[in-house]
Amino acid sequence: xxxxxxxxxxxxxxxxxxxxxxxxxxxxxxxxxxxxxxxxxxxxxxxxxxxxxxxxxxxxxxxxxxxxxxxxxxxxxxxxxxxxxxxxxxxxxxxxxxxxxxxxxxxxxxxxxxxxxxxxxxxxxxxxxxxxxxxxxxxxxxxxxxxxxxxxxxxxxxxxxxxxxxxxxxxxxxxxxxxxxxxxxxxxxxxxxxxxxxxxxxxxxxxxxxxxxxxxxxxxxxxxxxxxxxxxxxxxxxxxxxxxxxxxxxxxxxxxxxxxxxxxxxxxxxxxxxxxxxxxxxxxxxxxxxxxxxxxxxxxxxxxxxxxxxxxxxxxxxxxxxxxxxxxxxxxxxxxxxxxxxxxxxxxxxxxxxxxxxxxxxxxxxxxxxxxxxxxxxxxxxxxxxxxxxxxxxxxxxxxxxxxxxxxxxxxxxxxxxxxxxxxxxxxxxxxxxxxxxxxxxxxxxxxxxxxxxxxxxxxxxxxxxxxxxxxxxxxxxxxxxxxxxxxxxxxxxxxxxxxxxxxxxxxxxxxxxxxxxxxxxxxxxxxxxxxxxxxxxxxxxxxxxxxxxxxxxxxxxxxxxxxxxxxxxxxxxxxxxxxxxxxxxxxxxxxxxxxxxxxxxxxxxxxxxxxxxxxxxxxxxxxxxxxxxxxxxxxxxxxxxxxxxxxxxxxxxxxxxxxxxxxxxxxxxxxxxxxxxxxxxxxxxxxxxxxxxxxxxxxxxxxxxxxxxxxxxxxxxxx
Numbered sequence: 041x042x043x044x045x046x047x048x049x050x051x052x053x054x055x056x057x058x059x060x061x062x063x064x065x066x067x068x069x070x071x072x073x074x075x076x077x078x079x080x081x082x083x084x085x086x087x088x089x090x091x092x093x094x095x096x097x098x099x100x101x102x103x104x105x106x107x108x109x110x111x112x113x114x115x116x117x118x119x120x121x122x123x124x125x126x127x128x129x130x131x132x133x134x135x136x137x138x139x140x141x142x143x144x145x146x147x148x149x150x151x152x153x154x155x156x157x158x159x160x161x162x163x164x165x166x167x168x169x170x171x172x173x174x175x176x177x178x179x180x181x182x183x184x185x186x187x188x189x190x191x192x193x194x195x196x197x198x199x200x201x202x203x204x205x206x207x208x209x210x211x212x213x214x215x216x217x218x219x220x221x222x223x224x225x226x227x228x229x230x231x232x233x234x235x236x237x238x239x240x241x242x243x244x245x246x247x248x249x250x251x252x253x254x255x256x257x258x259x260x261x262x263x264x265x266x267x268x269x270x271x272x273x274x275x276x277x278x279x280x281x282x283x284x285x286x287x288x289x290x291x292x293x294x295x296x297x298x299x300x301x302x303x304x305x306x307x308x309x310x311x312x313x314x315x316x317x318x319x320x321x322x323x324x325x326x327x328x329x330x331x332x333x334x335x336x337x338x339x340x341x342x343x344x345x346x347x348x349x350x351x352x353x354x355x356x357x358x359x360x361x362x363x364x365x366x367x368x369x370x371x372x373x374x375x376x377x378x379x380x381x382x383x384x385x386x387x388x389x390x391x392x393x394x395x396x397x398x399x400x401x402x403x404x405x406x407x408x409x410x411x412x413x414x415x416x417x418x419x420x421x422x423x424x425x426x427x428x429x430x431x432x433x434x435x436x437x438x439x440x441x442x443x444x445x446x447x448x449x450x451x452x453x454x455x456x457x458x459x460x461x462x463x464x465x466x467x468x469x470x471x472x473x474x475x476x477x478x479x480x481x482x483x484x485x486x487x488x489x490x491x492x493x494x495x496x497x498x499x500x501x502x503x504x505x506x507x508x509x510x511x512x513x514x515x516x517x518x519x520x521x522x523x524x525x526x527x528x529x530x531x532x533x534x535x536x537x538x539x540x541x542x543x544x545x546x547x548x549x550x551x552x553x554x555x556x557x558x559x560x561x562x563x564x565x566x567x568x569x570x571x572x573x574x575x576x577x578x579x580x581x582x583x584x585x586x587x588x589x590x591x592x593x594x595x596x597x598x599x600x601x602x603x604x605x606x607x608x609x610x611x612x613x614x615x616x617x618x619x620x621x622x623x624x625x626x627x628x629x630x631x632x633x634x635x636x637x638x639x640x641x642x643x644x645x646x647x648x649x650x651x652x653x654x655x656x657x658x659x660x661x662x663x664x665x666x667x668x669x670x671x672x673x674x675x676x677x678x679x680x681x682x683x684x685x686x687x688x689x690x691x692x693x694x695x696x697x698x699x700x701x702x703x704x705x706x707x708x709x710x711x712x713x714x715x716x717x718x719x720x721x722x723x724x725x726x727x728x729x730x731x732x733x734x735x736x737x738x739x740x741x742x743x744x745x746x747x748x749x750x751x752x753x754x755x756x757x758x759x760x
Contacts (some may be wrong), residue, residue, distance in 0.1 A: 064129055067115070071133035074111050075101070087137075094138050099153045100285045101134050102328075105161035120179045123301045127327065130157050154197075156284045159299055159328040168264050168276045171322065175302045182324065183268075183297045185465055186290045187277065188261035188448070188457045195283065200251030203227040205240040209248065217281045217325040218305035223247075258287040262298060262324075266431055266465060279323040289329045292445075292460050292507070294467075295429075299328040343595060351595050354584075355658040361669075364656060367584040369422040372415045373565045374558075377676045381406050381546045382419065384673070385470065385512050386427055386593050387655045389648030390601040401494050403512040404648050405543060407476070409534065409681075410550025411523050416516035420472040423514055426586050428594050429469025431462045435479035435517075438462070440486035443471075444496045445507055456501045463490045463509040470512045477517035477535055484540060487513070491543040492641075515544075524551055532738065534635060542637045545645030546677040602654035604647065608667045612650070615671055616643045623682060629693060636682045645678075646670050699728050699736040703746075712749065712756035 075086045090101050109116040119126045134155040143152070165183050166175070199212045201223060208228075214221045227240035263277040280298055282289070290296050304320035343351075354360060365379040384404055391402035408416045424432040433443070444461045462471055476484075490496050490509040497506045519525070519533040534541070541547065584592070604612070623638045649670035654662035699722060706721070707713065722728045737755065740746045747756045 067118070067126065067129050068133045068136075070112055070115050071130045072137055074108060074115070075134060075137045078107055078111050080107075087141075090134065090138055091141055094142060098285065099135075099138070100156040100158055102158045102160065105159055105163065122177075123179045123327070124177055124303075127157055127301075131155055156286075157327065158285065160330055161299060161328075165297065167268055168262070168278050169268075171278070171302060176304060176322075178302055179299065179327070180302045180324070181297060181299045182262065182278075183265060183295070184262040184277075185265055185295050185460075186260055186292050187263045187459045188450075189290065189292055190259040190450075190455070190457065192256050192258055192287055194254040195257040196252050196254050198253040200248040201245040202248050203240055203244045204246055205244050208240075209251070210245075211251075216283065217301075217303050218279075218323055255284050256287045257281060257283045260290065262296075265295065279321075280326055281323055282326040282329065286326050286329055290331055292458050292464070294331050296329055296331040298324060298326055299330075300324040300326040343591075347591065348595075351592055352658070354592065355656075360657060361653070363584060364589075367589060368426070369415075369419055370583055371569055372418055372422075373562050375415070375419075375550070377673060378408065378419065378548050378550070381548065381673060381677060382423060382514070383656065384649050384652040385514060386423070387596055387652040388512060389651035389655075390603065391510075399494070400644065401492065401510070402648060402651070403494070403510060404545045404645070404652060405491055405513040406515070407541075407544040407547045408514075408516045408550055409519065409524075409547060411552040412518060414550040414552055416550065417474050420474055420514060420516055423470055424472050426589050426593070427470040428590055428597075429466055430472065431466040431469070432472045432474070433462050435473055435475035435477070438473070438479065438483065440483040443483070444486050444490065444509075445498050447498070447500045447503055456503055458498065458503060458505065458507070460507060463487065463496060463511055464507050466511045467508050468510055470514055473513060473515045475517070476515040477520075484536075488539060488543065491540075513544075524549060538635065538637045541635070542639050542641050544678075545642075545648060546673065547636060547681045548677045549681045596655050596658060600655045600658050600660065602651045602660055602662045604650065604662045604667075605664070608650065608662055608664050611664055611667050612643070612646060612671075615667075616646070619679065622679075626682065636678065638678070638682065642674070642678065646674050649673055695728060695732040696736045696739070699732050700740060702726070702728075703736060703740065707746070707755070707757040709757050709759065712754050714754045715752065718755060 075090065076084070078084070078086055085107075086101060086103065093100055105116060105119075108119065119130070131154065134157060135152060138155060139152045159179075161181060163181055165181050168182060168184060171180065171182070195216075196214050197216075199214055199221065200209060201212060202209045206227060210224075212221060212223075223243070223245045225243050227244045258281075260280040260282060261277055262280050264275045266275065269275045280300065301324065302322060303325050304322055306319075307321050357363065361380070361383070364383045365376060368379040368382050381404075385406050388404055389402040392400040394400070408419070410416060420432060424430040442461050443463050445464055446459050446461060447456050448459050449456055473479075490511065491513055494508070494510045495506050496509045498504065517536075520535045521533070524533055619642075620638055646667075647670075650662045650666045653666040653669055654660075659666075702722060703718070706718075719730065719733065722733055723730055737746065737748075741748060743759075745757070745759050747758045748754075749756050
């Protein structure tokens with residue numbers, strides 16, 4: 041089944057008697073005429089491509105299967121069904137054509153390097169799950185994500201062997217892929233000359249490396265894309281063998297489509313049924329790799345004219361922004377600003393590379409923080425459906441290695457290799473992290489770098505490298521006490537460090553307010569959903585379907601990279617200064633630092649939101665209108681979250697300051713008293729409110745003026 045002989049076809053004098061004598065020659069002539077005569081609009085594309093490649097010392101030719109089908113359908117059919125036999129003939133035809141171009145007079149093709157055929161096609165793709173025995177030794181096209189890539193190794197194509205007794209040398213051709221070869225056990229020199237006197241011993245041959253021919257070979261591990269794996273199944277993977285010019289084309293984490301021959305090999309040293317003589321393991325011998333990493337779903341070719349026309353008409357619709365926001369999770373009631381923020385997140389801003397090589401991210405990160413039952417997880421699930429590339433993960437079940445990258449050990453070679461985690465696999469898309477507050481702190485720190493620098497650097501087990509993680513993060517979390525407590529400041533409600541909060545462009549605090557009118561409307565909406573009929577006046581108008589939305593997002597991302605107009609930039613900078621001033625004033629009034637920081641990152645966040653709004657309408661310049669909406673969104677999200685603590689009125693702040701002064705007088709340094717005594721003295725006797733007392737105690741304990749002891753029952757004055 042391994043067909044180790046096919047790669048040794050001698051096209052001059054075919055030794056295979058089962059075929060007609062002239063067949064390989066005919067096939068070779070047909071390929072030669074295809075290379076020399078195929079043309080598009082009077083351009084001989086393959087002849088010119090071959091000449092260009094050979095001039096720059098690249099002995100290869102990249103052929104589109106569609107061109108071969110249009111030129112000679114029977115030939116293309118043979119190539120697809122008998123690739124192991126036909127590809128070597130094609131490569132010899134390429135070599136002949138190249139030699140004829142550069143050495144027209146020379147007869148033999150000796151001394152001219154071997155040429156490689158690389159194929160690409162738009163034929164139907166087969167998922168790794170569907171590969172079965174019927175595809176063996178056929179040409180297949182498989183999509184997936186590269187999860188592991190080995191280092192380059194050298195594979196012999198022709199082995200030179202010598203007999204150690206009589207120095208007789210032979211050359212043995214070796215098949216491609218994982219196929220091995222066994223050396224002959226008996227030296228055949230004496231049979232040629234008829235000398236019986238000196239017989240060579242058994243197994244006399246050894247390999248002469250200087251006389252052998254080697255090529256580069258790389259083994260890749262290809263895994264199914266996460267969106268193709270059925271629920272509850274593990275993703276399948278397959279080994280891929282690439283050689284010569286196809287090596288070092290892809291890195292772990294890149295999505296690609298592999299075209300190759302579905303082959304089999306016998307695994308060595310296996311135990312159990314896998315080691316049985318007749319059992320073979322599948323692998324793919326590559327004849328072409330197309331990487332979809334840059335264009336986020338293959339740039340120009342992927343949109344038809346009608347689609348482009350439809351998208352351009354859509355982009356001119358004045359209500360597009362509202363329509364787009366309404367189409368995001370239409371079954372979830374309300375939350376208009378959050379839906380608008382998610383629309384911005386799906387499109388993203390413009391990535392910039394500065395002259396000194398510094399990169400500014402264009403992806404927008406959003407944090408939803410709020411009470412249970414406010415449909416946070418449903419929004420995340422919807423984003424996973426609508427984003428072209430998305431991965432959904434829950435904070436409790438995610439480790440730092442699972443989010444970034446893990447180092448694995450290969451069973452056969454015992455070498456270490458990297459396997460990308462969720463952030464690497466979602467490169468160019470969105471990572472939705474639910475239960476963000478339930479993650480361990482050390483795991484949460486792992487995504488700091490991915491959220492701002494958009495890379496993941498690894499230094500483990502002798503592997504030091506940097507992987508791309510150009511993803512947006514949409515996270516959902518609950519406050520510390522399960523529900524948001526209005527009496528406490530944002531810092532007391534939010535369990536996150538400022539380092540991670542400053543990396544979110546928009547932070548929404550979602551509260552479950554008790555409002556009879558709103559509750560009645562929501563109840564009506566939900567009853568309508570469960571009875572499969574929406575109440576009157578709530579029919580969904582002008583909504584965009586999920587499939588169309590997905591395509592439109594891809595179209596906007598590939599075609600548009602807006603820049604700020606000078607007026608918009610001026611407006612943004614002056615507004616940022618006023619926001620900083622307002623936060624500073626709030627900090628002075630509250631007598632404590634804000635737990636949600638407003639830094640230069642927040643200015644960049646508003647710029648990114650502005651650019652994403654311009655991108656939605658395919659506008660190359662972001663105008664003042666876009667800036668106004670971006671600032672409104674920012675004020676409604678992050679600034680609103682900052683101001684939540686300032687909701688404690690100025691009278692309460694004055695009362696807290698008075699209580700604090702009273703406590704300092706009442707408790708000398710080194711003294712302690714019980715909390716119940718303080719409550720009785722200050723609240724019952726002097727008329728201060730309990731809220732003011734508890735708030736004052738929290739502020740003083742943060743400054744380490746006091747300490748709580750015996751489970752919070754007594755208060756000890758420890759410092760100034």
